[in-house]
Amino acid sequence: MVHDQFTATRRRVLASGAAVSAAMVAGCIGGDGGPGDGGLLYTQEVNPEGDFDPVVSNDAYSSQIIHQVYDGLYEYDYELELQPKIAAGEPEEERDGERYIVEIVEGAEFHNGDPVTAEDVVHSFTAPIEEDTDNRPEYDFIDVDGTEAVDERTVQFDLEHPYGPFETLTVAGYVVNQSVRTDDRESYNRDPVGSGPFTFQDWTSDEYVELEAWDDYWDEPQPELESVRFEAAEDDAGRVSQILAGDTDAIATVPPADWDQIDGEEGIEVHRTRSPSYQYVAFNCNEGETTSPEVRRGIAHSFSMSEFVSSNLGDSATPMNSPIPPIVDELGWDFPTDEWAEATPEYDPDEAESLLESGLDDPDSWNPTIIVPPDDVRIALGELIASRLDELGYDAEVQSLDFATLTDTYISGSADDYEMYILGWTGGPDPDVYLYNLFHEDNAGVTQGHFYEGSGDFHDNIAEARQTADQDERRELYVSAIDEIVEELPVMAAYSEHNTIATQDYVTDMQPHPNVAYNPQLVSGENNVTLEE
Secondary structure, three states, rough: EEEEEOOOOOOOOOOOOOOHHHHHOOOOOOOOOOOOOOOEEEOOOOOOOOOOOOOOOOHHHHHHHHHHHEEEOEEEEEOOOEEEEEOOOOEEHHHHOOOOEEEEEEEEEOOOEOOOOOHHHHHHHHHHHOOOOOOOOHHHOEOOOOOEEEEEEEEEEEEEOOOOHHHHHHOOOOOHHHHHHOHHHHHHHHOOOOOEEEEEEEEEEEOEEEEOOOOOOOOOOOOOEEEEEEEEOHHHHHHHHHHHHHHHHHHOOOHHHHHHHHOOOOOEEEEEEEOEEEEEEEEEOOHHHHHHHHHHHHHOOOOOHHHHHHHHHHHHHEEOOOOOOOOHOOOOOOOOHHHHHHHOOOOOOOHHHHHHHHHOOHHHHOOEEEEEEOHHHHHHHHHHHHHHHHOOOOOEEEOOOOHHHHHOEEEEEOOOOEEEEEEEEEEEOOHHHHHHHHOOHHHHHOOOOOOOOOOHHHHHHHHHHHOOOOOHHHHHHHHHHHHHHHHOEEEEEEEOOEEEEEEEOOEOOOOOOOOOOOOOOOOOOOOOOOOOO
């Protein structure tokens, strides 16, 4: 899981590059008011970082290309339920959850004609550990020595301990070509050989990625599109102007403020679906005034999160009162969300003033820094908090940092760098990817920068829950941890933002997927994007 992204357990989003101008876009495949030569032009929010090897890559925008080029062992459907892809069926559990046997289909092959074998699957799931990549946390419990190819089409996964989300998260990993990848890893990262419906053709950093449909794709359905080109416009207004002018076939993430305009435009269709995303305000619990729970609670009482979400996002997001997105809770967890909502601080300026006065060591010199990504909504949230604190007599500063700088800064733990930060995390259909990555002490300074010490059993409960297969036992452990988060507020939940896409009306069967790393979902058992003449 990653910040502002969903993949198995990627670490964080890094953004790079400049926005693409409408003039540059207009002459490309697709766009320019029609389907052109059968190629789709898709405008992302951010240029891909450029790591197209699933073992290495951990940014959302590269992952969206990876999803077209690679097939997973299992893949999520539109209900966030895993379906076999390269796997031939469900995993077979042995040894009380410490071993799983997975059969793979016959006939799957890579773009170069190599068959997909059990050895390729083993390498795909053990390489992040052996090479210590940023994706290692999602595989760290796999016993590298015991995980092996039993035969050409049978994989044995041995785990160092039972891992509750193994069958709902881990097995969704993409399968790489072991022989080609190990022969030249750097080349493979920039010229990948997968088994997915599209082949990698060309990439120019900060400009575009071009893919072509694979005529010999081993699975069904075959892609209807002939090609797809990814470009980026990091400025919201730039993407909006491109879709309105007909300079692109589709854009990712419709800005909430522009939803009504785009939705009402003739010839353009907008699409929306819920996602497992989690936006939040985190407090520096390592040093500074926000180490005090009274100060954190005072800040929470200084403004209304629900009113902010309603006025700034409308139908594009759902308010949250815990770290678990509603779409995840509905997958059989049945958490006490109503109780957490009642325990969440509401706007009460008098209570805010009282708590801040009692909790601050030096109220006269408190000038907190709030760091945020270059995103209009999260900048607005930071500015709202700052303005409310200003009304109470405190001079807060909001700093909007590019993602690369932000991800280096929010994990420093220094009060000189920040006392609050606003970020998002997109995980998957299991609480572990939110609680472990964003709250466990193992990930302090890695995927979380609040450094919350917690009560005596806080971190133990989170660790125990991921090492337990029984969902009822896991639920009890998670409820205990979230009760403490809601009460102590190392992090204040904000909202779960929906995945949105806008398309020209000649683009058919484009359905946004809850898993943002799958978007645009171009070919699946449930849809197949085409360009109508």
